[in-house]
Amino acid sequence: MKKREINKDYYGGALMILIGLGATFEGASYHLGTLIRTGPGFFPTAIGILLVVTGAIIAIEGINRANVITAEARAQAEWRGWLCILGGIVAFIVLGKYTGLLPATFAVVFISALGDNQNTVKAAALLASAMCVIAIVVFWWMLQLQFPLLTWGQS
Amino acid sequence: MIEKAALDLLYGFQIAFEPHNFMWSVFGVVAGNLVGVLPGLGALAAISILLPITYTMSPVAAILMLAGIFYGSMYGGAIGAILLNLPVHSPHAVTCLDGYPLTLKGRGGAALGIAMMASFVAASVGILVMVFFSPVLAEIAFKFGPTEVFSIMLLGLLAGSTMSKGSAVKGVAMTLIGLLLGIVGTDVSTGDLRFTFGLIPLDDGVDLVAMVMGLFGVAEFLRSVNHMTAIGGGLKMRFRDLIPTKEELKRSFWPMLRGTSVGTFFGVLPGTGPTVASFVAYAVERKVTKKPETFGHGAIEGVAAPEAASHSKTQVDFIPTMTLGIPGDAVMELMLGALLIQGIQPGPQLITAHPDIFWGLIASFWVGNLLLVVLNVPLIGLWVKLLRVPYKYLYPSALFFIAVGCYSTQNSLFQVGEVLVFGIVGAVFAYLEFSAAPILLGYVLGPMVEENFRRALLISHGNLSVFIDRPISASFLAASILLILAQVIAFAVRKRRSGQAATTGQESPCT
Numbered sequence: 001m002k003k004r005e006i007n008k009d010y011y012g013g014a015l016m017i018l019i020g021l022g023a024t025f026e027g028a029s030y031h032l033g034t035l036i037r038t039g040p041g042f043f044p045t046a047i048g049i050l051l052v053v054t055g056a057i058i059a060i061e062g063i064n065r066a067n068v069i070t071a072e073a074r075a076q077a078e079w080r081g082w083l084c085i086l087g088g089i090v091a092f093i094v095l096g097k098y099t100g101l102l103p104a105t106f107a108v109v110f111i112s113a114l115g116d117n118q119n120t121v122k123a124a125a126l127l128a129s130a131m132c133v134i135a136i137v138v139f140w141w142m143l144q145l146q147f148p149l150l151t152w153g154q155s
Numbered sequence: 156m157i158e159k160a161a162l163d164l165l166y167g168f169q170i171a172f173e174p175h176n177f178m179w180s181v182f183g184v185v186a187g188n189l190v191g192v193l194p195g196l197g198a199l200a201a202i203s204i205l206l207p208i209t210y211t212m213s214p215v216a217a218i219l220m221l222a223g224i225f226y227g228s229m230y231g232g233a234i235g236a237i238l239l240n241l242p243v244h245s246p247h248a249v250t251c252l253d254g255y256p257l258t259l260k261g262r263g264g265a266a267l268g269i270a271m272m273a274s275f276v277a278a279s280v281g282i283l284v285m286v287f288f289s290p291v292l293a294e295i296a297f298k299f300g301p302t303e304v305f306s307i308m309l310l311g312l313l314a315g316s317t318m319s320k321g322s323a324v325k326g327v328a329m330t331l332i333g334l335l336l337g338i339v340g341t342d343v344s345t346g347d348l349r350f351t352f353g354l355i356p357l358d359d360g361v362d363l364v365a366m367v368m369g370l371f372g373v374a375e376f377l378r379s380v381n382h383m384t385a386i387g388g389g390l391k392m393r394f395r396d397l398i399p400t401k402e403e404l405k406r407s408f409w410p411m412l413r414g415t416s417v418g419t420f421f422g423v424l425p426g427t428g429p430t431v432a433s434f435v436a437y438a439v440e441r442k443v444t445k446k447p448e449t450f451g452h453g454a455i456e457g458v459a460a461p462e463a464a465s466h467s468k469t470q471v472d473f474i475p476t477m478t479l480g481i482p483g484d485a486v487m488e489l490m491l492g493a494l495l496i497q498g499i500q501p502g503p504q505l506i507t508a509h510p511d512i513f514w515g516l517i518a519s520f521w522v523g524n525l526l527l528v529v530l531n532v533p534l535i536g537l538w539v540k541l542l543r544v545p546y547k548y549l550y551p552s553a554l555f556f557i558a559v560g561c562y563s564t565q566n567s568l569f570q571v572g573e574v575l576v577f578g579i580v581g582a583v584f585a586y587l588e589f590s591a592a593p594i595l596l597g598y599v600l601g602p603m604v605e606e607n608f609r610r611a612l613l614i615s616h617g618n619l620s621v622f623i624d625r626p627i628s629a630s631f632l633a634a635s636i637l638l639i640l641a642q643v644i645a646f647a648v649r650k651r652r653s654g655q656a657a658t659t660g661q662e663s664p665c666t
Contacts, residue, residue: 008587012587012588012589016331027349030349034617035617037617039345040342040349042609043608043609044349044350047331047335047338048335050331051331054327054328054331055328058322058328082377085373085377086579088551089554089571089578092571093572104558108554108555108558109551109552109554112376112550113551115381117381123548124551127548128551131555134555135555139559145204145559147562147566
């Protein structure tokens with residue numbers, strides 16, 4: 001793997017400046033008010049400006065820092081793991097909305113478990129089934145969660 | 156007066172030990188503890204889930220049970236925070252900073268033990284303060300107008316944001332992000348919608364639980380997937396590893412007491428909540444310690460102090476909640492709601508009108524905290540075993556609990572979507588070496604800071620000098636400025652040193 005030299009402080013500072021600018025403009029579009037009666041836009045605008053300043057300081061602070069961050073083990077790209085975890089949550093939302101708690105539970109555990117290189121399909125399915133049992137016993141039966149176990153269409 | 160307080164307390168114990176009340180108290184503690192341990196389900200979820208049971212109960216039993224759930228889940232939450240890096244209740248976000256590294260080192264059991272001791276000691280002190288000093292405290296509380304509250308919040312925000320891991324400026328940036336997130340929703344003073352981007356569920360603001368679960372839980376999974384086999388790192392854990400060593404006990408003694416005093420101090424201020432107390436306690440510890448470099452890498456002091464602070468704050472917080480009707484955080488709001496459902500009006504007359512509830516509740520705090528210790532000492536071993544579960548099974552299961560837990564707070568899948576977004580945001584921030592904990596501080600304090608700022612200016616007719624004219628407020632502001640100056644000086648010194656190091660480093664190969 002190629003070792004890239006990136007200065008995280010530049011990116012971090014830039015990100016803060018961007019968010020700060022966004023907040024400032026959005027905040028300024030609300031009513032600013034006067035000091036006696038500060039409007040809803042006053043506080044967001046002030047924070048946005050502060051965030052821009054802070055972002056700039058972070059970037060400046062990063063200039064002299066010999067910030068050669070060699071790719072540490074944890075920062076390596078794990079696309080399979082990332083996509084499976086995020087995909088699992090998306091599946092929970094979609095299936096939860098249209099089919100109920102049980103399919104959603106199975107999906108979130110099954111899909112996210114597949115993100116680990118060492119998990120087999122069988123192990124993931126077993127784990128997902130076990131979680132379904134917990135979903136029924138703990139959440140549906142004991143805690144009486146307001147979430148239909150199985151439905152069809154938008155609830 | 157002290158005699159009267161002691162007698163009242165005795166009366167309270169009689170109430171708390173009545174079999175019927177005691178039973179519900181035990182039930183609450185156990186249920187709260189079990190629900191609180193599940194990742195994603197904190198005190199808020201536990202109380203809201205079990206609130207309907209109280210409708211048919213007698214008021215005393217109901218409030219005792221709710222208090223039990225509250226303690227149980229708070230303690231359960233500490234378990235999740237220390238062992239899994241999942242702080243459901245925002246004060247625990249600080250406990251994570253050192254609790255989780257301790258777990259990674261195999262000292263998770265000891266951290267749990269210390270957290271338990273700290274909570275118990277702090278809660279006991281808090282109760283004593285509450286019983287014997289509540290009139291004095293109420294008097295101090297009246298001296299705090301919006302001006303003073305704004306200034307102390309500002310100090311809390313600064314202290315909290317500069318204490319986190321890594322660079323202080325980054326901590327400030329994260330606090331500002333938190334403040335922005337706190338703005339999302341309906342403006343309290345005017346009813347205008349801010350930063351909702353047309354999404355109706357955002358009218359009520361960003362969901363705290365979803366935010367925490369995303370920033371800490373999902374973000375951590377994203378970073379650790381395929382890099383970790385088991386959280387305990389495959390360390391062999393023997394029973395004696397679960398007990399804090401003598402040295403650890405000695406090291407946590409003073410932090411515990413300091414944390415307790417910080418918590419008690421903040422307890423006096425109505426409406427501040429335990430989060431700021433625990434952040435400030437952590438900041439104080441980092442300033443006091445001789446080894447600040449150990450913080451963030453598993454310093455036991457960093458677990459003891461914030462846990463003590465949040466528990467003593469919570470205890471003392473019951474005074475404004477019950478007698479002034481000002482809740483410190485969302486959990487206290489729910490408790491107030493439960494009282495109102497029972498037809499009991501919180502307010503100054505509560506102690507005289509319903510002495511059984513007030514003193515029974517105070518006594519039950521003790522009973523509840525004691526029960527927790529009894530319950531959890533044998534259970535620590537079990538919780539720690541959780542860590543031996545291979546990570547490849549642990550994170551999918553935890554993800555499910557997070558999803559269901561977030562759904563349960565509002566019965567809405569939108570919250571689960573928020574988890575997703577915050578998970579990605581948290582992972583990006585972590586990659587850029589920003590610590591997420593200050594976001595929570597900003598989020599929790601933001602609305603209060605803004606409201607008090609606006610109120611103070613309204614009272615002073617837009618005159619900004621009001622913040623300097625009032626002595627209490629001025630001293631807090633002065634402390635804030637000192638804090639900033641200290642950071643700037645430290646930064647300048649570092650810069651000079653690293654500059655010198657760099658130049659000598661360049662010169663040395665030539666010579």
